Amino acid sequence: MNKTLLFLFSTVLLVGCKSETKTKEEKFWNWVSENKVELENFINSNHEDYTIYNQLTSEMKKYNSVLFPEMTLTEKNEVVLIITPDGMSEGILPTEKLYDSKPKLDNWIIKKFRQASDETKLNYDGIEYPSSDIKIIPRLDKEQGKVNIQVYIRNMNSDVKKHQALSFLYLDHILGEYNTITKVGYIDFYHLEMDKNVENGISILELRKLIEKEFKTTER
Structure with missing residues (x-):
């Protein structure tokens, strides 16, 4: 094998290794980024088709089984994604870790835990x-x-x-x-x-x- 081929082979190996070492957080947020438009379409729709939201839930549960996504819109039509451990104490650290690794997504607000409000209707x-x-x-x-x-x-x-x-x-x-x-x-x-x-x-x-x-x- 000549030096050029050896160099190319080594580069491929390095790229392959790098892609395999993505963190669980990166994998989740990459999925969200790739499906951002579909998620926006869902939250702006009449919610007859929950397919993409169910996929989001599945991806979050792959990250940690107790975590759960909640989505809503602000008055300015910004998408709000809440990472919630659904009341489970063992989900606190995973929630913090996933939140801390969040990317910047245009027109999105990402929150950790269900936030306090003086009044709400549920x-x-x-x-x-x-x-x-x-x-x-x-x-x-x-x-x-x-x-x-x-x-x-x-x-x-x-x-x-x-x-x-x-x-x-x-x-x-x-x-x-x-x-x-x-x-x-x-x-x-x-x-x-x-x-x-x-x-x-x-x-x-x-x-x-x-x-x-x-x-x-x-x-x-």
Whole structure:
């Protein structure tokens, strides 16, 4: 083999090795970049075809099985992609790592964790009720740095599991998901009758303010 062929052969090997050493983060974000237009078309559509979104979910779960993508639009029609561990504590570090490796994508905003908001309207698998239907009795555990909560959900007996799932979403979106994972300890659920109230019960927003005050938390 002459020197020229040897050089070319070595170069091919180096290129091949380089392509094989892409990080898991690079592989995921490369896929997003390659499918950016299709993802934008999806989030701007009437959402009849979830194929590309399901593929995005699959790619994120290849990266880490507990992570999940959420997509929405801002008022300026910017695409928002939220990387969420779906309330799982073991997903915190993978979420941070994937977020820290994010590329710059035109007209996209990439966030980690479901962000806190003062109020929001959510539904889960056909179940819909306002966050005002949730009342909470908090119990501070300063030794553990957490707050244990009793969650009272109005009319929960109609579909217990779905009502509880929706309440978790409200906690994530009003407390902020990182606060829910790291600062909320034990959670006990109770049915609240339509015409009853919870003495000393507080709202989720008031719970967030309590957590911020007691534990000096900041949004991630």
